[in-house]
Amino acid sequence: MNRTVLTIGLVIAGALCAVFYLALGKDPSAIDSPLIGKAAPDFALKAVGTGETIDLAKYRGKPVVVNFWATWCHPCWDEHPTLTAVSQTYGDNVQFLGVVFQDDETKITNFLRERGWTYPTLVDQRGKTAIAYGVGGVPETFFLNRQGKIVAKYVGPITPDELRTDVAKAMAE
């Protein structure tokens, strides 16, 4: 009897240890996106500065990088130079789009004026686009292939290497 109880206890403890071990080093706020491999939700949003409406659909046939960010998000400040610099290296071959949510347009304009920009920044009113993309926090970056399918998602401030790796995925498909 005691041996049975001990075995059951060990099995339960072992299973718990395995679960905790697998979760080690994983960011609990990073949610696996069920959108990977699916068509990216379409949007047409107003660009900051120009007021022009940018429609995602018009970039079909070209890989697109959609970066969700906000001026109140400090990690977004860190990744801003990476995105602007790397986007320039791809020129017209890859379209970069910034989508700002839960923010004030004046603050966005001031931020971009101070730090510069190389691609359109769009305003997501009431966060509807962010919700459709399953954004849980900023920054989050989505990589769309030529067919408009999401091939990768990156949570947190992205580094140049990580950015190039995911862009390569979007370009390959």
Next chain:
Amino acid sequence: MRKLALIAVLLLLAVKVPDADTLVGPPKGQPLAGDELTRTTQEVASTIRCPVCQGLSIADSPAEMAQNMRAQVRELLSRGYTRDQISSYFERSYGQFVLLKPKFQGVSSLVWTLPIFALILGVVIVFMKMKSLEQPPSGNQQPATGNSETDPYLARVRELVEGEQK
């Protein structure tokens, strides 16, 4: 003034956000309004997890993200979307993580089955333990039967007592 209003309307029309129609199909229920809309919004919102909070529903969280999601729930209900459609709408973007009551499928089914399995296992263990306690002890632990003729210990005691009496 009219011109400005017209420009504002045109600008709003020019903006297109991902719509539930394209994501989960047309509404399958009746559009709600008034108190029923408010009550149902609260009920549905309490089943959806706030993605930027720790274990809070979008009904309970004061976060702006949760407020936006709550507004989305209200809008979808007012357009006739059913509870299931709204759950699917959020699940499509965030996965099952966003549902505070996981669905009975795949690995999530363990959330429902494991506690029942553990309960049954516990009852079986308690039952077996009780049964073993009811059984009389066996083997070397058996108490003396009181057979004084064969017990060497009692024989020795008797011998000593008799020796003293003599």
